[in-house]
Amino acid sequence: MTKKFLLSENDIPRQWYNIVADMKTKPLPMLHPGTKQPLTVSDLEPIFARELCIQELSQERYIDIPDAVREVYKIYRPTPLVRAFGLEKALDTPAHIYFKNESVSPVGSHKLNSAIAQAYYNKEQGIRHLITETGAGQWGTALSFASHYFGLTLKVYMVKVSFEQKPYRKAIMNTWGAEVLPSPSDTTNAGRKILEKNPVASGSLGTAISEAIEVAISQPDSRYALGSVLNHVVLHQTIIGLEAEKQMEMAGAFPDIIIGCFGGGSNFSGIAFPFLRHQLTKGTPLRIIAAEPSSCPKLTRGEFQYDFGDEAGMTPLLPMFTLGHTFQPADIHAGGLRYHGAGTLVSQLKRDNLVEAQNIPQLETFEAATLFAKTEGIVPAPESAHAIASTIREARIAKEEGSAKTILFNLSGHGIMDLAAYAQYYAGELN
Amino acid sequence: MTKKFLLSENDIPRQWYNIVADMKTKPLPMLHPGTKQPLTVSDLEPIFARELCIQELSQERYIDIPDAVREVYKIYRPTPLVRAFGLEKALDTPAHIYFKNESVSPVGSHKLNSAIAQAYYNKEQGIRHLITETGAGQWGTALSFASHYFGLTLKVYMVKVSFEQKPYRKAIMNTWGAEVLPSPSDTTNAGRKILEKNPVASGSLGTAISEAIEVAISQPDSRYALGSVLNHVVLHQTIIGLEAEKQMEMAGAFPDIIIGCFGGGSNFSGIAFPFLRHQLTKGTPLRIIAAEPSSCPKLTRGEFQYDFGDEAGMTPLLPMFTLGHTFQPADIHAGGLRYHGAGTLVSQLKRDNLVEAQNIPQLETFEAATLFAKTEGIVPAPESAHAIASTIREARIAKEEGSAKTILFNLSGHGIMDLAAYAQYYAGELN
Numbered sequence: 001m002t003k004k005f006l007l008s009e010n011d012i013p014r015q016w017y018n019i020v021a022d023m024k025t026k027p028l029p030m031l032h033p034g035t036k037q038p039l040t041v042s043d044l045e046p047i048f049a050r051e052l053c054i055q056e057l058s059q060e061r062y063i064d065i066p067d068a069v070r071e072v073y074k075i076y077r078p079t080p081l082v083r084a085f086g087l088e089k090a091l092d093t094p095a096h097i098y099f100k101n102e103s104v105s106p107v108g109s110h111k112l113n114s115a116i117a118q119a120y121y122n123k124e125q126g127i128r129h130l131i132t133e134t135g136a137g138q139w140g141t142a143l144s145f146a147s148h149y150f151g152l153t154l155k156v157y158m159v160k161v162s163f164e165q166k167p168y169r170k171a172i173m174n175t176w177g178a179e180v181l182p183s184p185s186d187t188t189n190a191g192r193k194i195l196e197k198n199p200v201a202s203g204s205l206g207t208a209i210s211e212a213i214e215v216a217i218s219q220p221d222s223r224y225a226l227g228s229v230l231n232h233v234v235l236h237q238t239i240i241g242l243e244a245e246k247q248m249e250m251a252g253a254f255p256d257i258i259i260g261c262f263g264g265g266s267n268f269s270g271i272a273f274p275f276l277r278h279q280l281t282k283g284t285p286l287r288i289i290a291a292e293p294s295s296c297p298k299l300t301r302g303e304f305q306y307d308f309g310d311e312a313g314m315t316p317l318l319p320m321f322t323l324g325h326t327f328q329p330a331d332i333h334a335g336g337l338r339y340h341g342a343g344t345l346v347s348q349l350k351r352d353n354l355v356e357a358q359n360i361p362q363l364e365t366f367e368a369a370t371l372f373a374k375t376e377g378i379v380p381a382p383e384s385a386h387a388i389a390s391t392i393r394e395a396r397i398a399k400e401e402g403s404a405k406t407i408l409f410n411l412s413g414h415g416i417m418d419l420a421a422y423a424q425y426y427a428g429e430l431n
Numbered sequence: 432m433t434k435k436f437l438l439s440e441n442d443i444p445r446q447w448y449n450i451v452a453d454m455k456t457k458p459l460p461m462l463h464p465g466t467k468q469p470l471t472v473s474d475l476e477p478i479f480a481r482e483l484c485i486q487e488l489s490q491e492r493y494i495d496i497p498d499a500v501r502e503v504y505k506i507y508r509p510t511p512l513v514r515a516f517g518l519e520k521a522l523d524t525p526a527h528i529y530f531k532n533e534s535v536s537p538v539g540s541h542k543l544n545s546a547i548a549q550a551y552y553n554k555e556q557g558i559r560h561l562i563t564e565t566g567a568g569q570w571g572t573a574l575s576f577a578s579h580y581f582g583l584t585l586k587v588y589m590v591k592v593s594f595e596q597k598p599y600r601k602a603i604m605n606t607w608g609a610e611v612l613p614s615p616s617d618t619t620n621a622g623r624k625i626l627e628k629n630p631v632a633s634g635s636l637g638t639a640i641s642e643a644i645e646v647a648i649s650q651p652d653s654r655y656a657l658g659s660v661l662n663h664v665v666l667h668q669t670i671i672g673l674e675a676e677k678q679m680e681m682a683g684a685f686p687d688i689i690i691g692c693f694g695g696g697s698n699f700s701g702i703a704f705p706f707l708r709h710q711l712t713k714g715t716p717l718r719i720i721a722a723e724p725s726s727c728p729k730l731t732r733g734e735f736q737y738d739f740g741d742e743a744g745m746t747p748l749l750p751m752f753t754l755g756h757t758f759q760p761a762d763i764h765a766g767g768l769r770y771h772g773a774g775t776l777v778s779q780l781k782r783d784n785l786v787e788a789q790n791i792p793q794l795e796t797f798e799a800a801t802l803f804a805k806t807e808g809i810v811p812a813p814e815s816a817h818a819i820a821s822t823i824r825e826a827r828i829a830k831e832e833g834s835a836k837t838i839l840f841n842l843s844g845h846g847i848m849d850l851a852a853y854a855q856y857y858a859g860e861l862n
Contacts, residue, residue, distance in 0.1 A: 002440055003505045009433055074434045075808045104535060106808035108847065145808055168850035174857050175804045373606045377506045377537035377576055416539065416847045419599035426605050 003085060005247040007078035013242040014065055016235045019273040019345060021061035022280040027348040028319035031306060039316050046217050047224050048232075051121040055232035063235060065117075072116045072149060076105045077239070081247035086375035088395070095398035096253065097391060098408045100244045100271055103378060107172075109413030110267045111142035111227055114236035118225045119146035129222040131215045133157045133183065133208030135263070136335030136383065137169030138413055139227030144178035157183040157191075157211045160203035162335040166417060183208035190214050190312040205339045206311035206325055213314045228264030229309060229318075229343045237270025240410060245274050248408065254278075255286065255408040257394055261386035262290035262299060262357065263336045265343035267412035273345075275408075276354065290346065290357040291390035293337050293365075295330040298323050299350055299357035307341055320347040332362050333421035333430075334382040360389045366425040368392050369415065381413035382421055434516060436678040438509035444673040445496055447666045450704040450776060452492035453711040458779040459750035462737060470747050477648050478655050479663075482552040486663035494666060496548075503547045503580060507536045508670070512678035517806035519826070526829035527684065528822060529839045531675045531702055534809060538603075540844030541698045542573035542658055545667035549656045550577035560653040562646045564588045564614065564639030566694070567766030567814065568600030569844055570658030575609035588614040588622075588642045591634035593766040597848060614639035621645050621743040636770045637742035637756055644745045659695030660740060660749075660774045668701025671841060676705050679839065685709075686717065686839040688825055692817035693721035693730060693788065694767045696774035698843035704776075706839075707785065721777065721788040722821035724768050724796075726761040729754050730781055730788035738772055751778040763793050764852035764861075765813040791820045797856040799823050800846065812844035813852055 020026065029038035044053035055063060065073075084097040102110035122130060130152050134140030140156040147154040156178050163170070163182040170180045183203045184191035190210035194201050201207075209226070216224035226233060248254055258275055260268030268290050278284035290299050298321050307322040309315035322341040323329075329338040342350070349355040369385035371392070372378065380388060387409045398405045415422065424430050451457065460469035475484035486494060496504075515528040533541035553561060561583050565571030571587040578585040587609050589600070594613040601611045614634045615622035621641035625632050632638075640657070647655035657664060679685055689706055691699030699721050709715035721730050729752050738753040740746035753772040754760075760769040773781070780786040796813065799820035804810045811819060818840045829836045846853065855861050 004440060006437060006439065008437065009435060106810075148805055149808075168854065171850040171854035171857065172810060172847070175801060175810055175853060177805075370606060374579055374608075377580075379537075379603060379606055416603070417850070419602040419848070422606060423599065423602035426602065 003083050005081040005250045007243060007246060009074050011246060012070055012073055012077050013239055014070070015062040016065060017238040017242060017274050017277065018058055018060055018063055018235055019276065020059055020231070022277055023348065025348060025352055027344040030344065031317040033308070033313065033315070033317055047213060049118070049122040049125045049127060049223055051125070052118060052232045055235055056230060066120060069117050069120050076112070078243050079104050081244055081251070083251065084376055087372060090371060090375045091392060091395045091399065093395040093399040094402060094404045095395040096404060096406045097395060098248070098251065098406070099411045100240055100408070101411050102240060102267065103411050103414035107141045107145050108417065109138040109142065109381065110237060110240060110270060111139045112145065113239050113270065114227065114233045114266065115142035115146035117236045119143065119150040119152055122223055123150040123152060127152065127221055127223050129153045129219060130225050131155045131212045131222060132225045132227065133205060133212045134227070135159050135205050135338055136162050137166055137417070138336055138381070140178065140180065141169065141172050143225055143227070144173040144176035147178065148176040154178040155215065156180045157185065157208040159183055159205060159208050159335060159338070160201070161331045165333070165420060168417060183211050185211060188214045202331055204311060204328055209310035210312035210314055213310065228266040228339070229341065231345060233266050234269040234273070234343060234345060237266045238273050240267065240270035241272060241274030244271060244408065253406050256405040257287045257289060257407045259289045259291060259387050259390045259394070259407065259409040261337060261383045261412060262292040262342070263339050263383065264341070265346045267410050269343065269346060271410040279354070288355045289390055290355060291386040292357060292359050293332055293334055293386060294359045294361045295332050296323065296338055297359040298340060298342050300359045304347060304351060309341065319344050321350060333418060334365065334386065336383040337386065358390050358393070360386050363430060365389045366430060378411065379415040379422070380411060381415045382418050384412045434514050436512040436681045438674060438677060440505050442677060443501055443504055443508050444670055445501070446493040447496060448669040448673060448705050448708065449489055449491055449494060449666055450707065451490055451662070453708055454779065456779060456783055458775040461775065462748040464739070464744065464746070464748055478644060480549070480553040480556045480558060480654055482556070483549060483663045486666055487661055497551060500548050500551050507543070509674050510535050512675055512682070514682065515807055518803060521802060521806045522823060522826045522830065524826040524830040525833060525835045526826040527835060527837045528826060529679070529682065529837070530842045531671055531839070532842050533671060533698065534842050534845035538572045538576050539848065540569040540573065540812065541668060541671060541701060542570045543576065544670050544701065545658065545664045545697065546573035546577035548667045550574065550581040550583055553654055554581040554583060558583065558652055558654050560584045560650060561656050562586045562643045562653060563656045563658065564636060564643045565658070566590050566636050566769055567593050568597055568848070569767055569812070571609065571611065572600065572603050574656055574658070575604040575607035578609065579607040585609040586646065587611045588616065588639040590614055590636060590639050590766060590769070591632070592762045596764065596851060599848060614642050616642060619645045633762055635742060635759055640741035641743035641745055644741065659697035660772065662776060664697050665700040665704070665774060665776060668697045669704050671698065671701035672703060672705030675702060675839065684837050687836045688718045688720060688838045690720045690722055690818050690821045690825070690838065690840040692768060692814045692843060693723040693773070694770050694814065695772070696777045698841050700774065700777055702841040710785065719786045720821055721786060722817040723788060723790050724763055724765055724817060725790045725792045726763050727754065727769055728790040729771060729773050731790045735778060735782060740772065750775050752781060764849060765796065765817060767814040768817065789821050789824070791817050794861060796820045797861060809842065810846040810853070811842060812846045813849050815843045
């Protein structure tokens with residue numbers, strides 16, 4: 001009984017996949033916040049490294065992965081695809097459940113896939129300082145490692161509720177030399193404005209993004225870096241699905257359903273888009289489910305409209321499903337999903353009914369996480385637990401229908417740095 | 432440039448290696464604590480599952496790995512062998528450095544290799560309850576997972592200083608249903624005796640073992656399980672070296688030096704013994720170095736004599752290098768190395784000059800750990816950091832000598848649950 005489908009380092013893809021090329025309805029353009037005109041590469045250049053701006057607006061189907069990036073990928077890639085026999089048995093389901101295990105990355109999540117690429121392009125351009133935000137800390141940790149690797153300094157604005165819930169996240173970012181500040185902070189206008197209104201504000205990704213952009217554009221040799229939402233981030237994450245595609249072939253199967261947890265869309269798009277390509281180009285039937293928290297339900301309850309990516313309104317206007325850029329989500333443990341909007345690609349695909357969404361209450365995600373840990377041995381990140389909960393829902397439906405569906409979900413990260421949340425759950429203190 | 436040498440699930444070894452068969456000088460027998468006669472299987476049977484007692488005294492060269500155990504190994508095995516190019520470059524050494532990455536196990540360390548086997552043999556015999564001790568928590572976590580998998584209950588006595596330093600260890604053990612108690616506790620005679628003398632005793636592995644054995648032998652359908660020191664534990668851990676042997680062949684190299692951190696000997700023996708076999712049977716030159724903490728230097732400063740494995744004197748008498756079974760080591764973060772004695776096999780090999788030892792101050796281990804995290808991306812367990820520090824010492828000597836030595840070390844576990852220790856180190860609060 002083979003559980004794991006493993007590729008060799010030579011099998012690491014040499015190109016990322018850009019789904020825009022295959023979308024029949026292209027997404028609406030991003031707009032300049034001042035002029036309200038469609039965004040150009042030069043509009044974006046003060047914020048991001050030039051190559052990332054080009055990728056952001058690219059319509060090319062495939063974009064080469066630089067050799068230097070592929071070399072760093074070899075630290076942890078290819079990641080395993082695993083048949084979840086233990087979970088299947090516990091659910092007594094005829095469904096075949098597979099998961100792509102991105103938790104084996106040394107920083108514990110898929111975020112490294114884009115962090116390495118972003119640090120590399122900034123370094124190539126001669127940028128010396130990166131500034132970013134982080135929610136649960138997964139992105140900040142990944143960019144800390146990548147920035148150190150390429151010799152860049154990094155400042156991280158960490159959403160305050162997570163900064164306090166997960167003190168050791170700071171330690172791991174410090175390991176790679178990053179400076180970590182709780183957000184809102186008094187180091188920026190955006191932060192001070194929030195603190196004036198509410199001195200004990202617990203923060204949000206939207207606010208942390210405002211602070212990071214403000215610092216990045218006001219300092220020399222500095223750029224901002226974002227861990228989700230945008231097209232270039234999603235592009236880098238397609239390496240997940242491109243590998244999984246080869247591995248599902250090894251398993252002799254093709255998924256009926258693909259599931260990812262959903263914050264801004266990075267891991268979700270990363271696993272889904274390379275498979276969705278088959279549907280877009282060949283009509284292969286496929287359901288794709290975004291699993292979002294009930295407390296931050298942008299895809300299931302948000303509205304599609306132009307909105308800012310940050311709280312203070314410094315980003316371009318993005319056409320997206322959003323709860324409003326000043327939305328303050330509840331302090332759930334899945335800090336990485338506490339974001340008000342969905343990326344433009346996923347938003348358009350949702351409008352075109354190519355992507356579904358489910359929202360899931362926190363307790364259900366911890367029940368799912370614990371069952372997964374018991375049956376598959378891996379304690380999942382609270383974010384990834386949303387994908388597991390949705391997988392369990394679908395596997396139970398498959399059982400009712402007596403249908404041997406193939407379900408693939410992305411295990412975006414492990415929960416070893418989130419054990420305080422599990423301790424609360426075991427103590428009956430979660431709701 | 433290939434970094435990782437990966438095997439397929441089919442390559443997982445089908446037998447463990449028992450070095451006793453190839454030792455020219457056999458170890459002295461373990462003695463019954465009452466009669467002082469050489470120990471028999473039936474002496475051990477009240478404490479351990481019968482099959483483990485047979486393995487403990489076996490002289491067979493190879494022992495079959497049960498299919499059911501091999502199936503569970505597939506959750507994380509084979510583990511990668513990695514060429515540490517980043518570390519080599521940072522040290523500017525001509526040495527070639529490889530490490531076996533046991534940190535990819537879902538519990539974060541090599542301990543699962545024996546936990547699975549022990550839980551399996553207990554289950555097969557109809558045992559229903561296991562009791563064990565844990566230092567840093569690595570063994571307790573591994574046995575929690577394995578006990579849950581095979582449907583056994585588990586009670587863990589955790590050394591109090593670690594219980595307090597690492598609160599989330601309890602949460603992960605709870606994930607798999609284990610009950611976790613700080614040791615010394617008031618639930619046993621052994622614990623109460625210590626607490627009477629010193630109500631704030633921080634505990635030791637020796638005391639926790641006494642408590643666990645006391646409970647195991649006084650309850651029906653119960654057995655004790657140990658995570659290191661004994662021959663049957665070391666036997667199971669040889670899967671590390673047996674895999675590494677195949678992977679070094681893939682890399683076209685054979686180690687000149689093998690290094691493992693040393694507590695009781697489980698990960699050290701696991702990586703070293705399959706290679707030492709070449710020296711014992713064919714005279715292949717090889718240096719093997721045990722890296723132990725300066726604060727618990729049993730191999731470098733202990734005496735070879737018969738001693739108890741636990742504080743209260745409930746175990747058999749073992750012929751070993753020991754600091755004395757009542758030795759109380761300092762509260763270093765490498766809790767898994769806070770043990771007074773070395774296993775009998777390693778002790779005999781040390782007497783025969785087939786194994787060397789180095790002792791390393793805590794600060795040097797954290798310096799080494801941080802360099803490793805920066806260059807290889809993985810935050811190591813404080814225990815494994817001893818092996819890294821010793822590797823760095825040898826790589827620097829290789830540089831002075833201008834010699835392209837091949838060094839292999841075992842990364843026994845990651846330090847993601849030890850970030851509080853790193854935070855202390857970064858704050859300059861460690862000594």
